[in-house]
Amino acid sequence: MAASLLGHCIFGLRRQAGTAKHATDPGTPIEPGSTTANLGQAASRSLPFWPTSPRVQRAAKIWGHGLRVESMPLDTWCDRVLPDAARDGLVIGINWSGPRLVGWSLTPKEVLNRLAVAN
Incomplete structure (x- = not known):
């Protein structure tokens, strides 16, 4: 990881333990408590992340139902x-x-390539 990005954080959502899923829930967990979103029949499942805490907090309010912000x-x-x-x-x-x-929504390799170019 290039030095200019060291120390930066990424933010995501995690379902609180014991929270039931609802119709507006972004998806099923890929590991205990983590959240994915279904992009449709032909598309892949996406694991969403945000660059700032306020942005992920807005997403948690939209999806709601026991999701909490983690960095x-x-x-x-x-x-x-x-x-x-x-x-x-x-x-x-x-x-x-x-x-x-x-x-x-990008492949993990595309994300890494874009981060490398950003440095």
Whole structure:
């Protein structure tokens, strides 16, 4: 990970223990408590993340139902989460916004390539 991105955090959502799923829930967990979103019949499942706490808090309010904001260091996300998502065939939802939470979904490799170029 290039030095200019070290120390940065990425934010995601986690379902609180014991919280039931609802019709507006973004998806089924890929591991205990984590959240994915279904992109339709022909599309992959997406694991959404946001660059700031206020943005992910808005997403938690839209999806609601027991989701809470969690953060992790960007280097941990790149070294652990992205390889796991690639292995599981997931794409990464980046900075989804608006009332329907829409935005870019990229493969983990595309995310890593874009981060490398950003440095």
